[in-house]
Amino acid sequence: MSSSLENPYNLSSSHTQENKISFEFEKSIQIADNLYGKGFIRYLYGENNINEAESTLKALTEMLAYCRERKDKQGIAFVTANIGESYFVLEDNRKAEEFFIEAYNLFAELGLFQHRVRLAKLLGDIYSKLNSPMYDYLKAEKFLEESIKLARLMSCKVECFEAYKSLSILYEENDELEKAIIYLKKSESLKKEIELDERQRLIQKFEYESKLSDMEIRYNLELKIKIQEKELLAQAVEYHKKEAELYVHQLVEKNQMLQNILDSVNRASKLPEYYMYESLQELANYIKRNINSFDDSGLVEKKWAETNTEFIERLKLLYPNLTSMECKIASFIKMNLNVENISSILFLSPRTIETHRLNIRRKMKLKKRENLLEILNSIIE
Numbered sequence: 001m002s003s004s005l006e007n008p009y010n011l012s013s014s015h016t017q018e019n020k021i022s023f024e025f026e027k028s029i030q031i032a033d034n035l036y037g038k039g040f041i042r043y044l045y046g047e048n049n050i051n052e053a054e055s056t057l058k059a060l061t062e063m064l065a066y067c068r069e070r071k072d073k074q075g076i077a078f079v080t081a082n083i084g085e086s087y088f089v090l091e092d093n094r095k096a097e098e099f100f101i102e103a104y105n106l107f108a109e110l111g112l113f114q115h116r117v118r119l120a121k122l123l124g125d126i127y128s129k130l131n132s133p134m135y136d137y138l139k140a141e142k143f144l145e146e147s148i149k150l151a152r153l154m155s156c157k158v159e160c161f162e163a164y165k166s167l168s169i170l171y172e173e174n175d176e177l178e179k180a181i182i183y184l185k186k187s188e189s190l191k192k193e194i195e196l197d198e199r200q201r202l203i204q205k206f207e208y209e210s211k212l213s214d215m216e217i218r219y220n221l222e223l224k225i226k227i228q229e230k231e232l233l234a235q236a237v238e239y240h241k242k243e244a245e246l247y248v249h250q251l252v253e254k255n256q257m258l259q260n261i262l263d264s265v266n267r268a269s270k271l272p273e274y275y276m277y278e279s280l281q282e283l284a285n286y287i288k289r290n291i292n293s294f295d296d297s298g299l300v301e302k303k304w305a306e307t308n309t310e311f312i313e314r315l316k317l318l319y320p321n322l323t324s325m326e327c328k329i330a331s332f333i334k335m336n337l338n339v340e341n342i343s344s345i346l347f348l349s350p351r352t353i354e355t356h357r358l359n360i361r362r363k364m365k366l367k368k369r370e371n372l373l374e375i376l377n378s379i380i381e
Contacts, residue, residue, distance in 0.1 A: 057086055077106035081119060093126045093134045100126075113150055117159045120147035121166065128170045140170050157197070161190045252337070255344040314379050321363050329356045334376040 060083045067075035084099030100123050107115040124144035127136040144167040151160035164187035171180035308331045315327055322330070332342045339357070343350045361372055 057083065060086065073106060074110055074112075077103050077110060077112070077115070080106070081115070084119075084122070088122060088126070093129070093132065097123065097126055097134065114154045114156075117147055117150045117154055117156055120144070120150060121159060121163050124163065124166055124170075128166060128173075130173060137170070137174060141167070144170065157190060157194050161187055161194060164190060252341045252344050255347075259344065311379060315376075318379065319364055322360065326356055326360050326363070329353065330360055330376055333357065333360075333373060336373060 060079055064076065064079045064083065067079055080099045081103035084096045084103060087093070087096035087099065100119050104116055104119045104123065107113070107119070120143045124140050124142075124147060126132075126134050127140035127143065129135055144163050147163040148160055148167070151157075151163060164183050168180045168183035168187060171177070171183065311331060311334065312327050315330060316322065329342060329346075332345065337345075339350045339353045342348075343353045346353070357372070364372075364375065366372060366375065
């Protein structure tokens with residue numbers, strides 16, 4: 001048996017009550033496209049506002065007429081139940097009884113027995129009020145017992161508890177103490193069950209919220225670690241990139257220096273002094289042998305590969321007709337090196353480098369106004 005059955009015929013169920021405070025009443029009335037909608041809005045607005053009772057009942061009456069016109073039996077049942085609730089709150093029990101009975105019977109015809117639980121309890125309360133012209137012991141007993149029967153059938157503990165309590169009071173007021181004690185004990189026993197269910201629900205809620213909190217903490221921690229790892233990886237890549245660029249620039253400077261020495265030696269070798277010629281020629285050959293081309297520089301090659309692998313793979317994927325040399329030259333252009341620098345690194349003539357550069361542009365189908373450096377830099381962004 002569940003702890004409670006939310007009053008299902010009540011148009012202002014819990015999920016709509018949450019919005020009452022911020023309800024834009026007048027605007028909503030204007031937007032509502034029929035009497036049913038307008039009545040529903042007025043009911044929401046007026047249910048807990050005694051000053052709106054008259055307009056609420058008027059709107060519900062309009063709703064009822066609308067449902068009767070459409071021969072909407074279920075709509076009639078819902079609306080009459082709510083009209084009865086309104087009159088019950090206003091303590092007009094005669095009117096409340098009239099609408100409760102109609103809704104009670106309609107719900108029976110429709111087979112919606114869960115909606116009869118509360119109605120039976122309310123009718124029992126109406127008939128059990130002492131010193132009231134509506135007081136009727138037998139009717140009160142009948143409807144309260146029916147409410148208990150339906151509540152047990154629908155597994156509604158709270159509604160069953162309330163009916164037990166009302167029936168116990170009815171018997172006590174009529175000096176049927178034995179019956180009063182029986183139903184009082186039943187109500188107290190059921191009350192303990194409800195409290196136990198509520199404690200269990202709170203425990204489950206706490207466990208769920210704790211688990212959810214732990215999962216969120218773990219998720220945020222893992223996310224933070226991933227972000228840190230990503231940042232560290234980006235820093236490492238940037239470090240290796242700068243390191244490789246430094247090696248390349250150092251190689252450019254070194255080779256440029258050696259090229260200058262070689263040029264000087266070549267000029268000196270043309271002097272007439274024969275004894276200087278052999279010495280200078282030997283020096284020139286020595287320097288020439290020690291000028292490191294890029295392909296012979298294993299360290300620079302390694303650094304270059306560490307930082308340009310992703311770029312080369314992406315470049316080949318986008319432009320598969322580029323040769324390995326063209327991809328290599330493209331990577332140096334991306335480093336903002338000019339033709340002379342690249343020729344020094346690869347130990348190729350500037351004209352050869354320029355030819356490769358033009359081939360790269362052609363294979364990439366670049367227009368004259370497009371900047372090759374900018375295009376290359378955008379490839380891995």
